Amino acid sequence: MASLVAYDDSDSDAEPEPLEGLSAAGQVKDACGAVTEGTPEPIKHRLGAPGSLWEGVATHRLPLLPLGRSDQRACPSQRLQWPRKEPAVTCPPREPPCPALWTSHTPTGHVPLAAACFKEPKRSWEACYRPEPAFCTQGKSEVTERNGSSSLKRRQDCVIPYTPKRLRVSAAKGTDTGAGSGVEPQDPSLGCALGPAQSRLAPRVSESIRPHLDSPYQETKVPRNVRFHLQGHGGPVNCVQWCPVLAHSHLLLSASMDKTLKVWDAVDLGRCLRTYTLHTEAVRAARWSPCGQRILSGGFDFTLHLTDLETGTPVFRGQSDFRITTLKFHPKDHNLCVCGGFSSEIKAWDFRIGKVVRGYKAAVQQTLDILFLQEGSEFLSSTDASSRDSADRTIIAWDFRTSAKISNQIFHERYTCPSLTLHPREPVFLAQTNGNYLALFSAVWPYRMCRRRRYEGHKVEGYSVGCECSPDGDLLMTGSADGRILLYGFRTASWARTLQGHTQACVGVTFHPVLPSVLASCSWDGDVKVWH
Structure with a gap:
């Protein structure tokens, strides 16, 4: 029975002629005519070989037709349509001569001839990827290797x-919690509340401070007179402090019992720049970092909390x-701080490891204030011990390294000392006492x-009424429970001037570190005033 399927070679008994460059046994002829054993390489990988008729031809555009037994006798020019020979592309004179495409391991059909002569510039890894801050543990990127190549993966769920x-400003103006309601709009991308003008705290030098920096x-x-009356806190303000960097000393920090911290422009604008709501209870103490x-x-x-400004x-x-x-920063090692409170122990924290590194324990119930001496090798602590036998616990001198008591027979009167301050030029310190006077002590053993010498009148x-010396050491300033601000001559202990500033107790006062006639004060009524 005859087959119903007709093959292409069923009507031809003649043996097909091998293509040029191929022997009858499947051997390959090279450019010199030598015969090599092996499987024939595909044509598209041999068309541009050196010494061949199509050397230099871009083979990625070469269309190939299926080869059958019936058309092998035809002329190669009739079976393959060759494109025109493209002009040779020369490399720039500064670059070294580029290798031919057939010497590359990459198939020539994927790389244009002109692009192969130029090396792609290697991208810098730092330009493509910027590492996340150290405190953002959830936003760290992961680098995984697959098939010998590294790929970057980011967790999209923690990227804000x-x-x-422009959108933040427009959103702040359109919200109902504006300046009129007393609540400042929140910016979720920053984690804090911004002022109505969305002022940035970028480093700048105030024009009022610039002339005094070089002198x-x-x-x-x-x-x-009162230059600025800063209102915005909803509770008593416990402390105020100017920025310790002289070029940025127009910034004023305040901590309040309303659970917030505020940074003010208290020299030029007289308004709040930023509000930080990190605490869930009253903020009792706050300090600028030395930087x-x-x-x-x-x-x-x-x-x-240690917060980025x-x-x-x-x-x-x-x-x-x-x-x-x-709490206080260590004057030499800014990665250390000492804090005290409603406890018999004072603790020293190290921000680098996030742990308590030292403890200073005494037979007291509360630590009121801390003051560093001798460039950080010693510090003083004032406590609430006020009994008859409390002369050894009212003010205690500690060795910072060994946690040992250096002296505990410093203040022998039956008054507590809510605040301590150091004189900027002489080795003495002052203690605010509940006996309504300031006591002067030597700062060395x-x-x-x-x-x-005793400063009385307030x-x-x-x-917790604060006190402070002027930068030149000539004046001493203290608040008062009746809202007054009193200034004394340091050497004479005589009254210099009284400022009627607040309606309730004035608990914080501070001199400006650069401007000679500017000071700030805070009170129990929630107001902050800047005097000029």
């Missing part, structure tokens, strides 16, 4: 999209076992008290 400033500090002058880029704060929520992001967060009422009455 950037909101343009030495002049004589401190007693201010007379002026971070804020350290502690409060009644048992937490210690510009972004409002918490760089460090420590959980304490007591309510924090006072054995820390003797000067009984012939009232404390159980408030």
Whole structure:
């Protein structure tokens, strides 16, 4: 029975002629005519070989037709349609001669001839990927290797999209919680509340401060008038501090019992620039970092926060076992801080490891204030011990490295000392007492008290009233429980001037570090005033 399928070679008994360059046994002839054994290489990989008729022809455009037994006798020119020979592309004179396409391991059909002569510039890894901050543990990228090549993966769930400033300003103006309602709009991308004008805290130099930066500090002058009356806190303000960086000392930090921290432009604008709401309870103490880029704060929520000034992001967060009422940076090692509060122990934290590295324990119930001496090798602590036998616990001198007590027989009167301050030029310090006077002590062992000089006239009455010396050391300033601000001559201990500033207790006062006639004060009524 005849087959119904007809093959192409069924009507031809003649043997097909091998193609040029191929032997009958499947051997390959090279350019010199030598015969090599092996399987024939596909035509598209041999058309551009050196010595062939189509050397240099771009083979990625070459169409190939299926070869059958019936058309093998036809002329190769009739079976293949060759494109025109393209002009040779020369490499730039500065570049080394480029290798031919057939010497590359990459198939020529994927690389144009002109592009093969030029090397693609190698991209810098840093330009394509910027590492996340160290405190953002959830946003770290992961690099995985697959088939010998590394690929970058990002977790999209923790990346906060950037909101343009124009949209943030328009959103702040359109919200109901504007300046009229007393609540400042929140910016979720920053984690803090911004002022109505969305002012940035980018480093700049105030025009009022610039003329005083290159000249030495002049004589401190007693201010007379209130230049700015800063309102915005919803509770008593516990402390105020100017930025320690002189070029940025137009910034004023305030901590309040309304659970917030605020940064003000208290020299040029007289308004709030940024509000930080990191604590869940009252903020009792806050300090600028010595570099002026971070804020350290502690409060009644048992937490210690180190916050980035510009972004409002918490760089460090420590959980304490007591309510924090006072804290200070170490004057030499800024990665260390000491904090105390409603506990018999003072703790030293290291931000690099996030742990307590030292403890200083005494038979007291509360630490009121801390003051570093001798460039950080020693520090003083004032406590609430006021009984008859409390002479060894009211003011204690500690060795910072060994946690040992250096002296505990410093203040022998039955008054507590809510605040301490160091003189900027002489080795002495002052202690605010609940006896309504300021006591003067030596800042070196054995820390003797000067009984012939005493600064009286103000009232404390159980408030944590602060005191401070002027940058030149000639004036001493203190608040008062009746709202007054009193200034004394340091050497004469005589009254210099009284400022009627607040309606309730004035608990914080500070001189400006650059401007000779500017000071700031805060009170229990929630107001901050800048005097000039």
